[in-house]
Amino acid sequence: MSGSPLVGVDVGGTFTDLFFMDEAAGTFSTAKVPSNRGDEAVGFLAGLKAGGAIDRLGSIVHGTTVGTNALLERKGARVGIITTPGFRDALEMRRRDRRNTWGLWGDFSPVVDRDVRVEVRERTLADGTIRDAVDPEEVRAAAEALLAKGVTALAIVFINAYANPANERAAAEAARAVWPNDHVSVSSEILPEIREFERASTTALNAYLQPVVGSYLAKLEEALAAERFGGPFHIVQSNGGVMSTATARRLPVRTALSGPAAGVIAAAAIAEAAGYPDVITGDLGGTSFDVSLISGGTAALAAQTTIDFGLVIRNPMIEITTIGAGGGSIAHVDKGGLLEVGPESAGSRPGPVAYGQGGERPTLTDANIVLGRINAERPIGGALQRLDVEAAAEAIRRHVGAPLGLDAQAAAEAIIRVADARMAGAIRLVSIERGHDPAKFALVPFGGGGALHAGALIADIGLKAALVPRFPGVTSAMGCVIADIRHDQVQTLNVTLDGLDAEALDRRMAAEGAAAHAVVAGAGLAVARIDVGFELDMHYLGQTHTVAVPLPVTLTDGRTGVTAAIVREAFEKAYSRAFSRLLPGLGVRIVNLRTSAIGRRPRVDLGALAPGAGASLEAARRGERKVWFGGWRDTSVWSRLDLPVGAIIDGPAILEQPDATTVIPPGQRGRVDTLGNLIMERGR
Numbered sequence: 220m221s222g223s224p225l226v227g228v229d230v231g232g233t234f235t236d237l238f239f240m241d242e243a244a245g246t247f248s249t250a251k252v253p254s255n256r257g258d259e260a261v262g263f264l265a266g267l268k269a270g271g272a273i274d275r276l277g278s279i280v281h282g283t284t285v286g287t288n289a290l291l292e293r294k295g296a297r298v299g300i301i302t303t304p305g306f307r308d309a310l311e312m313r314r315r316d317r318r319n320t321w322g323l324w325g326d327f328s329p330v331v332d333r334d335v336r337v338e339v340r341e342r343t344l345a346d347g348t349i350r351d352a353v354d355p356e357e358v359r360a361a362a363e364a365l366l367a368k369g370v371t372a373l374a375i376v377f378i379n380a381y382a383n384p385a386n387e388r389a390a391a392e393a394a395r396a397v398w399p400n401d402h403v404s405v406s407s408e409i410l411p412e413i414r415e416f417e418r419a420s421t422t423a424l425n426a427y428l429q430p431v432v433g434s435y436l437a438k439l440e441e442a443l444a445a446e447r448f449g450g451p452f453h454i455v456q457s458n459g460g461v462m463s464t465a466t467a468r469r470l471p472v473r474t475a476l477s478g479p480a481a482g483v484i485a486a487a488a489i490a491e492a493a494g495y496p497d498v499i500t501g502d503l504g505g506t507s508f509d510v511s512l513i514s515g516g517t518a519a520l521a522a523q524t525t526i527d528f529g530l531v532i533r534n535p536m537i538e539i540t541t542i543g544a545g546g547g548s549i550a551h552v553d554k555g556g557l558l559e560v561g562p563e564s565a566g567s568r569p570g571p572v573a574y575g576q577g578g579e580r581p582t583l584t585d586a587n588i589v590l591g592r593i594n595a596e597r598p599i600g601g602a603l604q605r606l607d608v609e610a611a612a613e614a615i616r617r618h619v620g621a622p623l624g625l626d627a628q629a630a631a632e633a634i635i636r637v638a639d640a641r642m643a644g645a646i647r648l649v650s651i652e653r654g655h656d657p658a659k660f661a662l663v664p665f666g667g668g669g670a671l672h673a674g675a676l677i678a679d680i681g682l683k684a685a686l687v688p689r690f691p692g693v694t695s696a697m698g699c700v701i702a703d704i705r706h707d708q709v710q711t712l713n714v715t716l717d718g719l720d721a722e723a724l725d726r727r728m729a730a731e732g733a734a735a736h737a738v739v740a741g742a743g744l745a746v747a748r749i750d751v752g753f754e755l756d757m758h759y760l761g762q763t764h765t766v767a768v769p770l771p772v773t774l775t776d777g778r779t780g781v782t783a784a785i786v787r788e789a790f791e792k793a794y795s796r797a798f799s800r801l802l803p804g805l806g807v808r809i810v811n812l813r814t815s816a817i818g819r820r821p822r823v824d825l826g827a828l829a830p831g832a833g834a835s836l837e838a839a840r841r842g843e844r845k846v847w848f849g850g851w852r853d854t855s856v857w858s859r860l861d862l863p864v865g866a867i868i869d870g871p872a873i874l875e876q877p878d879a880t881t882v883i884p885p886g887q888r889g890r891v892d893t894l895g896n897l898i899m900e901r902g903r
Contacts, residue, residue: 223277223450226270227699228263229478230254230283231504234667235262236878238696239270245827249693251667251878254505259285260438264446273446278744280699282455282481285435286428286474290526295427296372296402299335299365301358301390302419303378307336309419310529318528327529330427335370337361339390345713347383355393362394372402374426376419380407381711401468402429409470410533412811413711417523417533424532425472432471436464451743455481455698457536458520460705460817463742472532476524478695479509480537483518485698486663489688491516492825493896495661498686499646501676502695503668505547506564508642510540512649512660522756522767535707535815540649544641546584546668547571550615550634552622560638573611581618583638585611586631587671590847591854592882594875628847639672643679650680661686665694670881673899674870677887689828689860689895692878704746704818706738709811715760716790716807719783727812728753728781732774735816746818753779756811757790759802765810768793829895834863846871848885859897866891869902 227238237250250269255261263281267273289295302309310329317325339361341353362373373394380387384407391405404426410418440452454467457476467474479502486500496516502509511518523533543562547570550560560583565571569578571585573595587593588611595606612627620630650657662685664673673685688694710731712724732751739749751774756765768790772779786809791801839861846854852871859874859881867890868874870883874897881897883889889897 223275224270225700226267226276226279227481227696228266228279228281229481229693229695229699230259230263230281230285231478231506231666231695234505234692235259235266236693236696237266237270238690238693238700240700240823242821242823245824247827249690249696249878251692259283259435260442263439264442267446273443273448276448276450278450278453279443279448280453280455280461280702281439282478282695282699283435283474284478286432286471287476287478287526289428289431290424290475290530293330294431295330296430297335297370298331298372298374298423298426299337299368299370300331300374300376300419300423301337301339301361301365301394302376303341304338306376306378306415306419307338308333309376309416310336310423313416313529313531329423329529331374331423335365335368337365341377341386341390343377343379343383343386345379345382347379349383349385353377353386353390355389358390358393359397362397366397366399371400372404372426372429373398374404374406374419374423376406376422378415381411381413381418382713384411400430402426402433404429409472410709411711412533412709413713414533417531420529420531421472421533424530425470428471428474429468432474433468436468440464453704453742453744455702456705457524457534458705458707459484459518459537459702461699461702461742461744462704462706466706466738473534475526475532476536476539479511479539479541481698481702482509482665482695483511483513483537483539483698484702485694486665486688487513487516487518488701488823489694489825489894489896490661490663490686493686493892493894493898495684495686497659498661498663499650499657499682501642501646501662501664501669501673503642503664503666503672504545505667506543506545506566507541508544508645510645510649511538512653512655514655535813538649540645542641542645544583544638546582546587548583548638549580550582550586550619550637551580552619556622558619558623558633558637560634560641571611572614573606573608575607575610579614581611581614581634583634584668585615586634587668589615589627589631590635591845592671592847592873593880594856594873597875632847632849635672635675639675639679642672643676646676646680657682659683663688665691665879667692667879670874670879672882674882674884674887677899677901678884685899687881687889687897687899690876690878691881692876701820701823703820704739704742704744705815706735707813707815708735709813711811712809714809716757716783716787716809719786719809721782725779725781728772728779728814729774729777731812731814732779732816733777735814736774739816739818742818744818745821747821748819750817750819752815752817753781754813754815755786755790755809756813757793757807757809760806760808766790766793766797767813825894829893830860830863830891834861836863836866839863839866841875844873846873852885862891864891864893864895
C-alpha cells in the first residue's frame, strides 16, 4: 500500500484482529492472528508484521482488554489507600449491596486489603472548608509503611476532596516524594465528583490497574521502537474515543471496556452508512458476547459501570452488556443434569478441542464445527491447517451427549441452542426491558462468531433484520481506525438553580472546556475539528438521583453565554423527556458539570469496502456440503467477499471469508448492499 497506513489493533481472548487503512490511497487490508494470553504483545506484533514492515506504518490505535481481564481475574497490583479517619472501609461497605441477598456472611473482598488501608488525620467539610489540615510528615510515614508491606501502587482518597482538593494535593506531594514509581492515584485528579464510594472505588481501581496497563504499554512501545516505528500510538477508551498512551498510563481505569467499545463505534458507523440508524450490536468473540443498543445512530453512554460485583467505575462508558458466551465457552452438564454453556472459556490456549492444542472439553466452536457450519478445512485466523472434527465430536459425545442421552449431532445442536438462548436474553435485556421494540432494530453481529448465530437470533427475538459487516471478524479493529479522539471530565458544583451566579458558572465552564480541548489537541492525531460540549447532572431538591441535562451552548472566545434561563429550560426538557412530567414549586439543584471534548476524525469512506468489479455469483460459488439444521441438509457454500452488490442468497447457505463465517438458516435470505454488507431477513 502507498502512503503511511493507519492501523487498528484489537487484542481479544482468542484472536488479535487488525485493520490497515491507507487514507490517502483509499485502500485497506485486514489480518487475524492468534492471541497469546498472558503475553498479548506477541500477538500484537505478529499481527502488525502480517501487514508488512512496521516502520512503514503511520499510526496505531489499539483496543485492549488487558485492564478488563486484570479486573475480572483479580490480577492487578497490590494497592494501598491513604484516607480520612473513619472512611477506611468505604470500599468494603459499598452501597450496602450484597452479591447474595440471603445469608449471614458476605463473600466480597475489595481489591485493597484492610491492612493496607490506612488513615491520616485530615478533614475537609462538604462546603470545602478545611477543618483539619493534613500533616505531610504523617502522610510520608504512612506511605513508607505501605511500601514496607509490599504495596506497589497508592490511592489517596479524602472525604469531600471534590469540594476542595487542597488536603489531597498536599498529601499527594508528600507521598510522591517517597514513592518509588508514578503509580499514585489521587481522587480529586481521577474523579472530582460527589459520592464517596464511587470516587473511592474508581480511584482504587485506577491504582490497581496502573502497573498492569503501564507495563503492558511500555512493553508494546519498546517492541515498536525496536521495529523502528516512529508514529503516534493511541488507545481506545471505554467511552468510544481515543486517548494517548500517556493518558492511558495516568488513567488506565478508562480502558476497562476499550476493546468492546471500539466494535460498537464501528458498528454504529457501518449501520448508519447502510441506512440503519437503530441497531443492536452483538460482538461474539472467543470468551464473551457483548451487546449494545444504538438508537438514532448514537451509542448510549453510562455514567458508571460495574465491571464485576463491587468493582464500580464512575467514568462515561458506552453501555455494553456482557455475558460469558463466546466461541471458546465450555459446554458442560451440571450436577442437576442441565446443559450449560460458559462462562468458563477455553480461550486461545488450549482453545477448542478441534484446534488440537490440548483442549479436552467441548466449546461452542466445537459444536459449530461438528454440525458443518464452520469449514474444518479452512479455519479462520490462518494459524491452523485443519480442524479435528472427530476429536470435537468425541468430546461433545463424552461430556454432553452421554449425560443427556444424545448423539454427537443432537448434543452439538443443544449446545448451540443454549448459547443462542443466552445471547437472546442479553439482547432482550438492552431492548425490551428498557422499553425498545426489537422489531424496529436490526442486529449487527460481528466478532469471529457473531454471524454464525445471527439468523437464529432474528428468529428467536423477532428482530427487523441482521446487518453483517463486510469484515465482521475485524470490526472492532476497524472501530479503532474510525474512532474520534475524546476526553471527558467532571466537576461537582452542588449549587441551587435559584440565585445561580451565571457569570461564575460561565467562567467554570470555559476553564473546563479549555482544559478538555487542550488534552484532545495534544493527542497527536489529525482531526477535522474539536467540539466541546457541556452537560449538567441536576435534580429537584429532595431527590437523590440526577438527570443528565445537555446544555445548548458552545465555547466561543473563552465564553459559553450560559444563563439561568438556559439551564432551567434545558433541565425541564430533560426531566420531561425522562419522566413525562415536571414538579412545579420545587427547587432545583445543579450537582455536577460534565465537559467533553471530541476531536472529529476525518470520515472513512466505507465505500472502499464494497465488492470490486470482479465480484460475481460464479466467482463466489463454492459448491455444497452437508450442514445440520435439525438434520443434515444440502447447503450451498459461497465465498462471501466475491459476492457482487445486489446478490441474493437463499438459505440454507454458508458464506465463508478469512475472518468469519456467516450462516443463513432455512427460511431466511441474505442480500449484498452497496457497501458490501450482508442484509439477512426472513424469507418472503
